Amino acid sequence: EAGVAQSPRYKIIEKRQSVAFWCNPISGHATLYWYQQILGQGPKLLIQFQNNGVVDDSQLPKDRFSAERLKGVDSTLKIQPAKLEDSAVYLCASSPGTRETQYFGPGTRLLVL
């Protein structure tokens, strides 16, 4: 069974530029999560989708971050404009449903200069 796929794996941008990350969850998984992991910290939840609806986006900085999951499968996370403090690894995870094991992708490492 294929795991969670993410692209790109690495991205370097300058501050105030925009960037987008893509996630393809495990086939059949209804729940999708985006986490931000800053160096030296544990992952922090940004947003949770159930199919194509948002369940929790309380920790998403909505002035600059946006996410969507059209058709309830793939998801994109966008940052516009990026700040230096957005440098982090962005992890996508999926699970068959809520309250089930979350499976993580390899992450996208973002560096903002």
Next chain:
Amino acid sequence: DQQVKQNSPSLSVQEGRISILNCDYTNSMFDYFLWYKKYPAEGPTFLISISSIKDKNEDGRFTVFLNKSAKHLSLHIVPSQPGDSAVYFCAARYGGGGADGLTFGKGTHLIIQP
């Protein structure tokens, strides 16, 4: 305010001995706890979990213990093997509702010495 704390940034253990990783939490609304293992340049992989209604869960070489009154859990690895060298994250989940994003600790880097 950190709700899940892993106070040891690193731990070095000899191969074959027991590794004990500790985790404390502050929020009594957490009802499910998980351990994830992470290798460099990879995403975290699920290792073992425990519900708040239990005090122990075992899976092969891995055992997780939960002390609810102390708000403390620990992961025991016996015997430790070189492939166990990784960063281990403790995570917790709120009970009830559809929102079930995990709250993670900062991680403990386990180094297994030959």
